[in-house]
Amino acid sequence: MEDLAFARALHVLAVVLWIGGVALITTVLLPAIRRLPLSENPVVFFERIERRFAFQARILTLIAGLSGFYMLYRLNAWSRYLSPTSWWLHAMTLVWLIFTIILFVLEPLLLHKRIAERAEKDPHGTLALIERAHWALLTLSLIAVAGAVAGSHGWTFG
Ligand code: HEM
Numbered sequence: 001m002e003d004l005a006f007a008r009a010l011h012v013l014a015v016v017l018w019i020g021g022v023a024l025i026t027t028v029l030l031p032a033i034r035r036l037p038l039s040e041n042p043v044v045f046f047e048r049i050e051r052r053f054a055f056q057a058r059i060l061t062l063i064a065g066l067s068g069f070y071m072l073y074r075l076n077a078w079s080r081y082l083s084p085t086s087w088w089l090h091a092m093t094l095v096w097l098i099f100t101i102i103l104f105v106l107e108p109l110l111l112h113k114r115i116a117e118r119a120e121k122d123p124h125g126t127l128a129l130i131e132r133a134h135w136a137l138l139t140l141s142l143i144a145v146a147g148a149v150a151g152s153h154g155w156t157f158g
Contacts, residue, residue, distance in 0.1 A: 003074065004071060004074050004075070007067045007070045007071050007074070008067070008071060010063060010067045011063075011064055011067035011068055011071065013063075014060045014061075014063040014064040014067065015060075015064055015145065017056070017060050018056075018057055018060035018061060018064060018099075019138075019141045019142070019145060021053050021056065021057065021060075022057075022134065022137060022138050022141060023138055023142075025050065025053065025134060026131070026134040026135055026137075026138045027138075029046070029049065029050075030046065030127070030130065030131045030134060031131075033045060033046050033127065034124075034127060034128075034131070041119055041120070041123045042123055042124070042127050043115065043116075043119035043123055043126050043127055043130065044116075044119065046127065046130065047112075047115070047116075054103065054107065057099070057103055058103050058104065061096065061099050061100055061103060064096060065096050065100065068092065068093075068096065081093075085151075086151065087147065087151075088144065088147030088148045088150070088151035088152075089148075089151070091140070091143055091144035091147050091148075092144045092147075092148050094140070094144070095137075095140055095141050095144045098137065098140075099137070115130070
């Protein structure tokens with residue numbers, strides 16, 4: 001039983017650091033960069049700061065995914081994927097999948113290059129696009145967090 005509690009603690013710690021970082025970037029860093037009178041391209045400036053977090057986010061995503069799947073295995077709860085009342089499990093898995101694809105596939109393979117090209121032509125439009133994408137991911141993540149905490153303690157909003 002202790003291993004399950006340990007996995008849960010690890011899972012929540014990873015989620016706090018990861019989604020907390022996304023919240024800081026979305027609600028503090030991006031609006032601040034938008035308002036700064038920068039001499040350099042604001043997108044290049046943003047990416048220089050965000051690079052360190054992207055590295056942390058990759059490790060945290062791995063820890064959250066491994067601990068999450070371990071809990072499912074230990075609880076023998078795979079069938080929850082078939083139940084609509086476990087929508088919060090679908091939400092968690094969806095958030096994890098989106099970030100995993102962005103951080104491990106899209107970002108290194110094409111997103112970084114595409115953003116740099118677009119930012120050269122339209123720096124402020126590109127920054128606004130980055131900000132909107134962060135708001136969408138943060139909103140989805142917070143719904144998953146609230147749903148997971150309420151759902152795993154018996155409240156499924158239904
Ligand atoms: C592959 C991805 C994931 C899987 C398989 C997974 C699986 C799980 C499982 C099995 C639990 C325990 C449920 C229970 O005790 O009944 C849990 C708890 C939790 N998960 Fe995830 N999860 C994943 C990703 C995420 C993500 C991305 C987030 C945040 C956006 C998240 C947030 C949480 C939270 C906050 C809890 C704690 C609930 C509590 O004990 O109060 N999980 N997860």
